[in-house]
Amino acid sequence: MEPTTERGEEWRDFACEVMEHIESYTVPQYGDYPNDQLVTWEPNACIESIKRYCNRFNSNARGKEEVLRDMLKVAHYACITYFKVKEELDAINKPD
Numbered sequence: 001m002e003p004t005t006e007r008g009e010e011w012r013d014f015a016c017e018v019m020e021h022i023e024s025y026t027v028p029q030y031g032d033y034p035n036d037q038l039v040t041w042e043p044n045a046c047i048e049s050i051k052r053y054c055n056r057f058n059s060n061a062r063g064k065e066e067v068l069r070d071m072l073k074v075a076h077y078a079c080i081t082y083f084k085v086k087e088e089l090d091a092i093n094k095p096d
């Protein structure tokens with residue numbers, strides 16, 4: 001689906017940046033599903049990581065480039081959390 005709004009276009013562009021971060025940094029460093037450490041994390045652990053990166057936002061100690069990289073990490077952890085919660089919900093709603 002192609003975006004029809006400015007916000008949709010922003011999201012598409014951001015999603016491409018997140019995917020580039022995952023493909024070029026996260027997977028080479030930490031591995032890919034199902035062999036990465038995130039497989040063992042509960043959703044709350046992902047949320048704690050999101051909080052950690054959000055709390056660094058106003059520190060300015062690491063520069064604007066690191067702020068942008070942290071926002072990519074926040075989005076990635078949000079995605080992981082989404083699918084972990086969805087998996088839990090799907091298991092609850094699975095017909096017997």
